[in-house]
Amino acid sequence: MVSKLSFKGDKKSKKKRSRHSSGVSSSHTHHESKKQKTNSTETGVIIEGAEDEANLIMVNNKLVSIEEFTKDQLQEGWTTAVSFNDLNGPLLLTLEREGKIGCLACLNNEKLVVSGIDALELVKPSEVLNFNVNDISFNLEDKLTRVEPTMTSQVFTVVNVENLIKTGDKNELLSLDGQKPKENPVKQVALKNSDGWYLSFDKSINSLTTSQVLTTNEIFNFIASPDQPYKFQITIGLDAESKNKLAVTEDLKVRVILDEENLIDDLNIFTVKVQTRNSKMAKRLSFMLEELNKNDGLAYHDSEKNIKLNTSVKELIRLGIKVDNKLLDKLKRAMDKGRLNEYLVELKEKKLSDRRA
Secondary structure, three states, X not given: OOOOOOOOOOOOOOOOOOEOOOOOEOOOHHHHHHOOEEEEOOOOEEEEOOOOOOOEEXXXXXXXXXXXXXXXXXXXXXXXXXXXXXXXXXXXXXXXXXXXXXXXXXXXXOEEEEEEHHHOEEOOHHHOOOEOOOOOOOOOOOHHHOEEOOOHHHOEEEEEOHHHHHHOOOOOOEOOOOOOOOOOOOEEEEEEOOOOOEEEEEOOOOEEEEEOOOEHHHOEEEEEOOOOOOOEEEEEOOOOOOOEXXXXXXXXXXXXXXXXXXXXXXXXXXXEEEEHHHOHHHHHHHHHHHHHHHOOOOOOOOHHHHHHHHHHHHHHHHOOOOOOHHHHHHHHHHHHOOOHHHHHHHHHHHHHHXXXX
């Protein structure tokens, strides 16, 4: 068995705990009397036994209480990137082609290849945390949401180049050739391998290699797939609308192909895994756990606010309105601004209007 990878800045973690199917810790005896049962419906999620829980979060397609987490859980393992905000730190570029699963890996610090499923660790669905945001639902049996790296050659580190692109500093970003960068509808980054070299588009072989110099050939554009949740398309170049697409063929060969007519989009689909602690949601949860500890497990010091928030969540769920992390944040902001009732009316009117339509 391959030992867990470690990276600079990592803390030594405790042995991984067993988890419920929602991915949360089973070691919390304080909340045994508040165990939750969730059922998916066409109209949303029904919560039973969680009537007094205001601090809810969507994880692995289930609403669970924040208090069910431990801080250690949010520091270990890998999660699926669901937005541009998750693309930071070490990442794993995974893919599936014709039923074959793998990830990109840098061979001998020069050639990009695909590591097969045998070179990855496949964890159980109950041992991974995948955070539901923006109405994203996960296929919990999808192996790409459960793989983790076993070799440093499979892991690449994100380098933020957006400020360099905006300023056009040619001393830092070479070979701009006088181009003026466009407004970026995508996330533009550079990627370094474990030896500190940039992944690079080698036009002579239409594939990826490595470089010690940052140029336009080392800029990777991550685009959220319009058709597949938690999937990304990747192109290369300064232009955010570049048609030089990173493709992995059905026989798992890495290529960069100029595709102006969008004919190879099925070869340009990737699931990005990031360290859980670097994901936006895990950072937010860690902060919220600290606040909850200060407030004795309540969302607010004011018990009246907690009751109002709990009541609002239950009311929306009864009306068939899906309560996810994004909506929970909006409810709390409305509460803080003193306009919770007005916001609830707006949500109900929108729900009624959608039904009539």
